[in-house]
Amino acid sequence: MESIQIQFVEDKQEFSRFPTKAGRRSLSRSISQSSTDSYSSAASYTDSSDDETSPRDKIQVNSKGTNDFCVKNIKHAEFGRREIEIAEQDMSALISLRKRAQGEKPLAGAKIVGCTHITAQTAVLIETLVALGAQCRWTACNIYSTQNEVAAALSEIGVAVFAWKGESEDDFWWCINKCINMEGWQPNMILDDGGDLTHWVYKKYPNGFKKIRGIVEESVTGVHRWLYQLSKAGKLCVPAMNVNDSVTKQKFDNLYCCRESILDGLKRTTDVMFGGKQVVVCGYGEVGKGCTAALKAMGSIVYVTEIDPICSLQACMDGFRVVKLNEVIRQVDIIITCTGNKNVVTRDQLDRMKNGSIVCNMGHSNTEIDVASLRTPELTWERVRSQVDHVIWPDGKRVILLAEGRLLNLSCSTVPTFVLSITATTQALALIELYNAPEGRYKQDVYLLPKKMDEYVASLHLSTFDAHLTELSDEQAKYLGLNKNGPFKPNYYRYTFPC
């Protein structure tokens, strides 16, 4: 008990870091300027609302008479429904999964508590789980990212949602608790994004935790800080699926997504012309590879900094000069950090940048650029647009800082629904797998998605591109020593880190 007490103190520290939690990677897939205001009318719903009453103090009932939910305004359900319908258009893999498995109801009996961003895309996932037989209770993993109208639409059809945009810290944990703690309802599956829900159940409902059949976690933090740590400490008494490190997610969330969002994020915030600009990209992992490829293609002159000789050699072969930041700091127009490291751009370097240069972060958190060092009296900050600050030196030099150093693609660009579809499909399959796995297949450990399932997720998304897979003949399969239906990668293959 004592130890738990102590850990709660630690938790409190985590709580106080709340605003920066927005910077964690997993968030990047869900809150974006546009997805929250994709309908102009939506914006007015939310923003012009003179309704300042806390949802916790409201009494709301959906059209079926149920009140087992807590959202901003149940009346906005119809609008949210339309958002969900639009999202469905680009999530055909999930819809297809829904159709294929609807008959056999592979999640019949599953009682899932979920803690994710609550957006139109998540709604498509939740409604798929329901269609496959599950009962779901849901809460938000971030206090800002909930699309209120979508939460209303889910509540309207009977999903127990506890979430709204702009929760307080106290609201956040209250909502989580409401999800779990329901008379006569014992969750047996967890879908988490960030580990907060898992952690809460582990601490507050240790007995309930033991009855969980499986945890599906998709964030770096949740996987590497909670699950692997718990497992190492021998305290993980349920099998867990690490969705974060699946191949499809890695490639899509990082390489391909960043290739598009770096351009989008820079344009929306600064209208900068890419042609001829000198750019330095710090870090040449998957994120850096995506950013450099896009900028090179648009006519920028791109430099790379790296600590790892192998990634450096790749950068060379891909046509980028590998330099130390100080070598180019006076000449570049744009700095982009993608390292996962801290203080990659220091005050000293910011002092030497050109007037009008742009600094932003595509990496893991707001530590990459030493933004704190810019909050000193001699520098003036001028907010020129949402997410765009001019930091002005005494001599009049302006450096343009985006999103205060937080993730650019999280704050200033959108993530295509197609990419969210890949993650959501993976989550659904992971839940099905864990829920239906025969006794003994999974121990009390953290697992990667089976290769075959990764391939299945990919194959469900090929129809979007009208791509036609070639099938092995019996003879060819034998020659290669493969099953005709996959998996097509050998057992020793595992792709878990950008290179």
Next chain:
Amino acid sequence: MESIQIQFVEDKQEFSRFPTKAGRRSLSRSISQSSTDSYSSAASYTDSSDDETSPRDKIQVNSKGTNDFCVKNIKHAEFGRREIEIAEQDMSALISLRKRAQGEKPLAGAKIVGCTHITAQTAVLIETLVALGAQCRWTACNIYSTQNEVAAALSEIGVAVFAWKGESEDDFWWCINKCINMEGWQPNMILDDGGDLTHWVYKKYPNGFKKIRGIVEESVTGVHRWLYQLSKAGKLCVPAMNVNDSVTKQKFDNLYCCRESILDGLKRTTDVMFGGKQVVVCGYGEVGKGCTAALKAMGSIVYVTEIDPICSLQACMDGFRVVKLNEVIRQVDIIITCTGNKNVVTRDQLDRMKNGSIVCNMGHSNTEIDVASLRTPELTWERVRSQVDHVIWPDGKRVILLAEGRLLNLSCSTVPTFVLSITATTQALALIELYNAPEGRYKQDVYLLPKKMDEYVASLHLSTFDAHLTELSDEQAKYLGLNKNGPFKPNYYRYTFPC
């Protein structure tokens, strides 16, 4: 006299086409979502204004006590000044020209009337002209594109501006007339964008027209519909400079700009993922070349339609399949028109498109897509965002139409200040050239910018890129038969059409 009367009737017809004037090419450089709302506070200034009084009915005085202007609100001058300062950062060529020529005042005595979009970038041009000695009176070439705060800032420093956002048709001509018709002030230079100002002077002040020393015109319409027609008819009694067809403008406004704005326009409106998308680009001129290059680089699969065998062959060599639209209409995700033609995408073809496909126009006007054919009772239009309509077929199929078929890059993306700087510098130089040209150098005709001047504009912009020109040695210049300082293109070289 009679003929003028008749022509006025024609003018009226032009007036009734006002809303579509927004579609003309020249506009593309100035009104964009972002440039008009680049400061969030700016937006509130303008939008939340409960001041519905027409500027024509207001009495306003700037801080120096002058009232020779008519803008929305002179009190917003300070905000506009900041916008201008920010624009100056990316217009170093113009600032550099200002500094170089400030001593000799090459425009001393010039009385310039201007009719252009009134934006921060134009303000930098106007203030450059003033710094070089000119007196300026200015009005807007478009009823929607004026940045009110910038107009105020100009009026505050004594430029006589007559323009505001949201003018009526009557206001438009009233403003033009106020610019020209000032007691004791006779314009001797015209800077026009679209030909309306030129036309008005020609019609209303035929005597004044003859005293003009030169006209500088930058729009396709102004050049090819007015100036060349007047010249052909023998009625152009002043030399005119065709800025539209200068090399720098063609390449930058078309190839390089479209390469960036096609991505920006599509992302801002639809958040579409480019990777793997099948796109057909109609037309492979400079605009089409820019669009296809960008989309190919982002991982789209791009098809091209063309009528011209030479451009077709280029498309082939650049790696695009050249098809008829009907061959791919059922499979493509995105159609982009860049032809300058009409009815390039017909209702019949729209009927055959896939659910969720996107249709937009990067060409010359809203005629390329037969949008009118979609305004029929059986189709439902749903406005999902600003500039984005879902057109819904009876079977539920949705086609996403952007900007109602008007120019995407005009409506839904921004144009970098750097590109505007090129045009503005060209305009300034053209004015200087015409104003200072010795008697006889220019006849009553339409001229292209002298090659040397084109090169000078380009050279002024090289410092932005820290580009270093190589200089010819005497021996090399002799070998090539060139002057060491250019022009570097032979006399027979003229680049005036995309190929």
Next chain:
Amino acid sequence: MESIQIQFVEDKQEFSRFPTKAGRRSLSRSISQSSTDSYSSAASYTDSSDDETSPRDKIQVNSKGTNDFCVKNIKHAEFGRREIEIAEQDMSALISLRKRAQGEKPLAGAKIVGCTHITAQTAVLIETLVALGAQCRWTACNIYSTQNEVAAALSEIGVAVFAWKGESEDDFWWCINKCINMEGWQPNMILDDGGDLTHWVYKKYPNGFKKIRGIVEESVTGVHRWLYQLSKAGKLCVPAMNVNDSVTKQKFDNLYCCRESILDGLKRTTDVMFGGKQVVVCGYGEVGKGCTAALKAMGSIVYVTEIDPICSLQACMDGFRVVKLNEVIRQVDIIITCTGNKNVVTRDQLDRMKNGSIVCNMGHSNTEIDVASLRTPELTWERVRSQVDHVIWPDGKRVILLAEGRLLNLSCSTVPTFVLSITATTQALALIELYNAPEGRYKQDVYLLPKKMDEYVASLHLSTFDAHLTELSDEQAKYLGLNKNGPFKPNYYRYTFPC
């Protein structure tokens, strides 16, 4: 007469420059390592030949008993025939022209003397001219470039060919003279490549020259040194067609061809890996654009030098740093010259290059690199492969010089038959046009190919790519003010210089 005498002295000087004539642009399309040794057996035919007798001293008769030709060995005709058949596969446009026009024999009565490289591709052209009704007599424009077996094959079917590989200077003019000077045969058309034939007729047969109905010339030298000079001097008494500056030729010979041949030339000679290499390309015209695009795509880091601000600005926007050569000379791995200028790379700069760096020329002649300056006693030359010299400095530094500074793509790579097909088709059409043009259409001047014909050449080549042209509707043609069948470019459009 006196003046002619004097000019002959000048001609002599030209003769003494013979070896460097190989460097002229027009040559680039025909002699290549591979086309001359495309059959291994061919090589042995030619090389192992112990037959050192001059063809002028031989008595040869073809299988029909004719002896009006002079080639290396008429017995090799069959082998040459196979080379021609292979070339025909990639020249479907010419074959198609042959078929379309074979019935009407548009060249019936034409007596054409030709002076070009004599290769399999030229043979396809010549046989097309014959099929269209012409009588042809042919000679080589270069003393080294003749494919002897092809010359034999042509002679075998009755074309009067006077050419062999390895002619002496005296042989060269003897062959030209034999072509023209035939009893009872008066040429009425000239097809020239380099101007030598034209010049000879002009000087030696002034009366015959006047009877020529048209000259078709394809080389820069022939066009700009001879034809335009003659025309300027009022001495060009026949219409001439400038094929060199046609759109298709410019784009294909320069941009697209160089994009491929720069890679091919470097690989075949040095096996260099492109990835990560630092390369400076001097000159950013069409040739430079092609080279830089290819190398950038292969992962090289490319710098550009330029004298022209407009091309410099393009280089910037295309993503290349524009530098002075001295800024990067110590760091680059490869220098490529594409300027058309002389002494672009000086001895002083070669002294500063790195050990192992490569220097080559893609521009107009061997003057771009100051190769002469390397022929000094302190430097050692070591020939390591054909066309590859190591120049060794006293400290052991080696610089790799390709083709002794002559054109790389001429000497060390091949030109695709498809590109030769474009030029050959253009030449055929130009001959047809001049021969059939109604009196008065062409004066005694130099003409560009009519736009429509340029487009026709392009359209004949589209089938190779299975490209499908879109046709204008009547309504669209009217809207654009174009004829439905082209030309599709406006009258004021003329593309004649790389930019």
Next chain:
Amino acid sequence: MESIQIQFVEDKQEFSRFPTKAGRRSLSRSISQSSTDSYSSAASYTDSSDDETSPRDKIQVNSKGTNDFCVKNIKHAEFGRREIEIAEQDMSALISLRKRAQGEKPLAGAKIVGCTHITAQTAVLIETLVALGAQCRWTACNIYSTQNEVAAALSEIGVAVFAWKGESEDDFWWCINKCINMEGWQPNMILDDGGDLTHWVYKKYPNGFKKIRGIVEESVTGVHRWLYQLSKAGKLCVPAMNVNDSVTKQKFDNLYCCRESILDGLKRTTDVMFGGKQVVVCGYGEVGKGCTAALKAMGSIVYVTEIDPICSLQACMDGFRVVKLNEVIRQVDIIITCTGNKNVVTRDQLDRMKNGSIVCNMGHSNTEIDVASLRTPELTWERVRSQVDHVIWPDGKRVILLAEGRLLNLSCSTVPTFVLSITATTQALALIELYNAPEGRYKQDVYLLPKKMDEYVASLHLSTFDAHLTELSDEQAKYLGLNKNGPFKPNYYRYTFPC
């Protein structure tokens, strides 16, 4: 004994497959048209040699009086020395390793037998091993790939080389045996390429085998057929290092190398123009990714076939249409196989290809294209160049088959010395590691190169590109949980399969 007898029968079967052994991957790095004839004089040395005496029957002595070697002609040593010196220029990493470790002689006492291709690049490796203290005896892993002059040069300085170009099968094993079986000399290290040497020692010298301290093997065959099989069977009594699957080798040998060699191989054999060509690439692993990237960059239109949904999705996102081969077989100009599979292109499909289309293989062996099916009476084969056959159908259709379906980049293009340097450096480090590893670090198993060593190899090659690594600060290293000097990849990272 019996079992060995039986296995020898199997070996015999292997022997009979000798010619196809040329197709195995490991070979690709060494025999290439150019590396064997890089000096024209070299070619003549070898080819024109009228010396048909078997080296085994010759008595040769080097200048020091030693005769412990067997090569073609010891007198050609000087020429070989020059080849080695040229190779050293591009192998600065190995030279640098030689200098760094020369003092401490980390291989003092090592007695290495090697079986690899014997080329100038291998010579640089061998001489590095000698410089670090090793005694070396060497033989060739392929009967065709030995550069005789290089073998002579090595023998001249005292390395015991037993190899020549054109060995018989019997010679091959005689040479291997001579390497091992030397009075008073017991090898303690093996460097193998293909497993033949290892196998011979294992079978013939079981006692000697046990005294080996380590095996370094670089080929797929050697690693996956011999070492892992032996290990699985519990018969591998020495630690072995799998160099084949090191990151640097995978990326360089496959992705980056193929990106260049596909273009080179196609050009050298066919002079084909890439622009506008339709190409289908079968397989989208690293090799396929390299090929498609290069061809797309050169303006080809590229289709991909795949069996694996994940690779398919990558192909889509990279901008390629994923099709079944039959969908495009009639329209493509070029087919390239990169699958590692067999019968990927069948006779039925070859029957449907276009006239003039090209078929080649970049994958693992000559099984990918069903070449055997083309050897039927109704088809005519015509050899048009070295490595190029026209297969002619009864209707005259020609399909161009390259290298008879064997590896194109092995047969028809070269591999840059820089890439060979990476592999050679890895081999040297692996030998040093195994030789010096403390007791117990390596068991009797197959190991991948330690991550840190992979990174060291990479770092040694960065200077070639003048790339500058960024160093972690103490604070940053702590934040990332990394040692400042690497390894920089987490433990769970392993890259062993193309994806």
